[in-house]
Amino acid sequence: MKTFPIAFFSLIFISLLAGCEQGSNERAVGLLQWDRLELTNELNEKIVQLAVAEGAKVEKGQPLVIFDKRRVNADIDNAQALVAQAQARLDELIKGPRAEDIKQAKALYEQAKSEQELASTELKRTKVLARQNLTSPDDLDRIQARLQSAQAQLAAKRAALALLQQGTRSETIEQARQALLAAKAKRQRLQIVAEQLIIRAPQAGLVDELPFKVGEKPLPGSMVAVMLVGDKPYARVYVPEPLRASLHIGSPAKVWVDGVNQVFKGRIRSISHDPVFTPYYSLSKGDRARLAYRAKIDLLDTSAIDLPAGIPLEVSFDVSADNGDGK
Numbered sequence: 001m002k003t004f005p006i007a008f009f010s011l012i013f014i015s016l017l018a019g020c021e022q023g024s025n026e027r028a029v030g031l032l033q034w035d036r037l038e039l040t041n042e043l044n045e046k047i048v049q050l051a052v053a054e055g056a057k058v059e060k061g062q063p064l065v066i067f068d069k070r071r072v073n074a075d076i077d078n079a080q081a082l083v084a085q086a087q088a089r090l091d092e093l094i095k096g097p098r099a100e101d102i103k104q105a106k107a108l109y110e111q112a113k114s115e116q117e118l119a120s121t122e123l124k125r126t127k128v129l130a131r132q133n134l135t136s137p138d139d140l141d142r143i144q145a146r147l148q149s150a151q152a153q154l155a156a157k158r159a160a161l162a163l164l165q166q167g168t169r170s171e172t173i174e175q176a177r178q179a180l181l182a183a184k185a186k187r188q189r190l191q192i193v194a195e196q197l198i199i200r201a202p203q204a205g206l207v208d209e210l211p212f213k214v215g216e217k218p219l220p221g222s223m224v225a226v227m228l229v230g231d232k233p234y235a236r237v238y239v240p241e242p243l244r245a246s247l248h249i250g251s252p253a254k255v256w257v258d259g260v261n262q263v264f265k266g267r268i269r270s271i272s273h274d275p276v277f278t279p280y281y282s283l284s285k286g287d288r289a290r291l292a293y294r295a296k297i298d299l300l301d302t303s304a305i306d307l308p309a310g311i312p313l314e315v316s317f318d319v320s321a322d323n324g325d326g327k
Contacts, residue, residue, distance in 0.1 A: 027314050027315060027316050027317075028237040028238055028239045028240060028243070028292075028295070028314070028315045028317070029237060029238060029312070029313070029314050029315075030235055030236045030237030030238060030312075030313060030315065031235075031236055031309075031310060031311065031312055031313065032233050032234075032235060032236075032257060032307055032308070032309055032310065032311040032312075032313055033233060033234055033235070033236045033296075033309055033310075034205075034206070034208075034228035034229065034230055034233045034234075034309045035228065035229050035230040035234075036208070036226065036227070036228060036229075037202060037203075037205070037226070037227040037228075037229055038223045038225075038226055039064070039065075039199050039202070039223070039224060039225040039226070039227065040221055040222060040223055040224060041065075041067065041196075041199065041218055041220060041221070041222055041224050042196050042220055042221075043067065043072075043193065043196060043197060043220060044217065044218075044219065044220050045067040045068045045069075045071070045197060045217065046067065046068045046215060046216070046217045047065060047066070047067055047068075047212055047213070047214050047215065047216055047217070047218070047224075048066055048067060048068050048214065049065075049066040049214060050064075050065060050066075050210055050213075050214060051063040051064055051065065051066055052064055052207050052210075053207070053210075054207055054208065054209060054210050055206065055207060055208075056206070056207045057204075057205070057206055057207075058201045058204065058205065058206075058207060058227075059201065059204050060201055060202065060203045060204050061200050061201060062200060062201045063198050063199070063200055064199045064200060064201055064207065064210070064224075064225045065198075065199040065210065065212075065224050065225055066197070066198050066199075067197040067198070067199075068197070069194055069197050072190060072193050072194045072197060073194065075190050076187065076190045076191060076194060079183065079186050079187035079190050080187060082183045082186070082187075083180070083183040083184055083187055085183075086176070086179045086180040086182075086183045087180055089176050089179070089180075090173070090176040090177055090179075090180050093172055093173045093176050094173060105157070105160050105161040106161060108157050108160070108161075109154070109157040109158055109160075109161045111157075112150065112153045112154040112156075112157040112158075113154055113157075115150045115153065115154075116147070116150035116151055116153070116154045118150075119143070119146045119147035119149075119150040119151075120147055120150075122143050122146075122147075123140075123143045123144060123146075123147050126139060126140050126143045127140065199224055199225055201227060202227075203227075203229050204229070205227045205228055205229035205230070206227065206228040206229075207225065207226075207227060208226045208227060208228045208309075209225070209226035210224070210225055210226075211223060211224065211226075212224055228309060231305070232298070232299050232300075232301075232302070232304045232305050233299060233304055233305075233307050233309060234269060234296050234297055234298050234299060235253075235255050235266060235296070235297035235299065235313050235315055236294070236295075236296055236297075237294075237295050237296075237297060237313070237315045238276065238292035238293065238294060238295075239271065239292060239293045239294075239295050239317075240291075240292055241275065241290070241291040241292065241293070243317060243319065244271075244293050246317070246319040247268060247271060247295070247317060247319070248268065248271075249268055249269065249270060249271065250267055250268060251267070251268045251317065252265070252266070252267060252317075252318060253265075253266035253267065253268060253297050253315050253316065253317050253318075254266065254315065254316045254318075255297060255299055255313055255314070255315050255316075256313060256314045256315075256316075257307060257311055257313045258311050258312045258313060259311065260307070260311075262301070262303065264299045264300070264301045264303075264304055265299070265300040265301055266297040266298060266299055266300060266315065267297065267298050267300060268295055268296070268297055268298075269295075269296040269297065269298045270295065270296045271293055271294075271295040271296075272293050272294045272295065273293075274293075275291035275292060275293055276291075276292055276293070276294055297315055
């Protein structure tokens with residue numbers, strides 16, 4: 001965007017102020033501007049495509065700059081697999097154990113019960129033989145250990161069968177449900193990250209600047225696109241201090257744009273309360289007359305839509321026609 005040094009405004013401002021003191025038209029100077037949006041990137045990825053060119057008119061949501069999404073897409077695929085795994089686990093717990101699993105657990109319980117009974121019978125027979133000194137103490141100890149092991153196995157199989165017959169506890173199901181929600185949240189976060197790798201137009205407007213090229217890798221927070229937005233441009237001017245008290249938001253104005261024969265109707269959108277130069281309370285009355293206040297003047301004519309930014313202009317205020325409420 002074309003810029004002008006402060007000296008440019010100072011010279012014009014002084015000449016216009018002199019005209020005001022001599023009773024000429026009440027005018028201010030400035031530049032034609034459009035509302036400006038600076039779009040930044042959030043991730044450190046390489047640019048793979050510039051979807052538009054500088055100067056292009058774009059609609060809201062239209063892609064402008066596209067970054068490399070391969071790494072994020074891989075993370076999304078992994079997150080999707082975790083969601084599927086958590087969903088399958090939850091479904092399994094809600095359905096509860098299958099009849100086949102219960103049947104198998106019963107069979108293992110009966111087997112353990114038989115082994116325990118066999119070990120108990122063998123121990124009784126071995127004790128009789130031991131009293132008759134027909135077997136060694138080591139054999140008796142071995143049979144006793146075998147019985148204890150069989151009893152432990154029987155207790156474990158009984159507990160496993162009881163757990164299957166009672167079904168899944170509600171606490172276990174809730175844990176699985178929360179795990180599924182966490183997996184989905186991670187996937188959604190990564191999908192949001194992937195969307196951030198496409199810089200889109202937040203509203204309709206004109207692409208004014210694309211400072212990076214395909215293949216470059218801007219740092220996070222870099223300005224990667226600049227847009228000019230709004231229905232029409234506006235005049236950004238400096239209002240002389242003698243006029244400030246007579247102007248309000250909504251006050252009418254006339255705008256002369258350099259190189260354009262038409263005089264545009266305008267209306268004050270905003271006007272600052274603070275001067276742009278030395279604070280008024282440190283100046284004499286004569287010095288205060290040199291202060292200026294930054295203001296924005298909306299151009300009301302539809303023909304202003306084709307005007308470019310950066311053109312010098314002048315604004316005239318008809319103070320007598322303003323009753324203080326902008327009407």
